[in-house]
Amino acid sequence: MEARIEKVKQQLQAQGYKLTPQREATVRVLLENEEDHLSAEDVFMLVKDKAPEIGLATVYRTLELLTEMHVVEKMNFGDGVARYDLRTESNKHHHHHLICVKCGSMTEIMEDWLLPLEERLETEYRFTVLDHRLDFQGICAKCQPDNPPEQP
């Protein structure tokens, strides 16, 4: 935990930014909720517990900054809210998402299935891939018809 904070601090300082208490609190919240895809509002409320004086604008600014630094990944699932995830070593690229249209659950696939496609884009389209997003919408295992879910 502290090591990762330290790493972020160094990344920021390398670009001339400071790890202010507000920024540190924000990063800590992200670290403590690594499994979730928090919205800016989510982050704001969680940070408020640690540092009640923080302002919403600062959270937005910090998340934007961390996105530029590639410390977090800014995602958009089409629900009108940007969501933020820490990037880890094993997670340089977006992972893929399985979004269930019945129960709304989201599963992540951590493998990168797109490398072959990216090579094809490079050769056939001369398009250099920097990032990608792959989301599937459908019906998850729990909600399959042969496996009735929790339905009132």
Add this chain to the structure above:
Amino acid sequence: MEARIEKVKQQLQAQGYKLTPQREATVRVLLENEEDHLSAEDVFMLVKDKAPEIGLATVYRTLELLTEMHVVEKMNFGDGVARYDLRTESNKHHHHHLICVKCGSMTEIMEDWLLPLEERLETEYRFTVLDHRLDFQGICAKCQPDNPPEQP
């Protein structure tokens, strides 16, 4: 053109909806701009030429309805605006997008590269894919370093 309008009409009626003049005008605009990815606002302004009395809310409602009917595909490129495309026979699924981070251009790949992956999801994850989205962000052919783009 008329045939496609007729088809939409039947789809709507099958679900108990009517093809009102406003809805028809909206569909016509989408048909006439099939190549573009129009935002709701874009559609609104184009429809206004045909039917100046239409309201923005109706356009939103219509696009939402057409999305539910799977007549159009609602997309989101992360720029804060939803965009809408007609679905055609050759286009049952989302196509893939190459979004250039330098010039902002967008290229579409009409082939479906994901069928093998979807089969894998079905068997390995018991996830039934209804739809998918695959966007790549990177540098397009025109903007490759060895091929300087239109830069002021």
Add this chain to the structure above:
DNA sequence: CTCTAAATGATAGACATTCTCATCCAAAAG
């Protein structure tokens, strides 16, 4: 300590989208 620039918090603003509600209209019922 003083100065400067970055960082912050509060709030207003911009923007896309949705909600509300009075009205309209087409088709069904009488």
Add this chain to the structure above:
DNA sequence: CTTTTGGATGAGAATGTCTATCATTTAGAG
């Protein structure tokens, strides 16, 4: 033909997310 009914509409208010503004605070340089 008239009335009734319920979906559809238009206008504008309301919502929600995010950004801009600006006065104030803070941290570090000198």
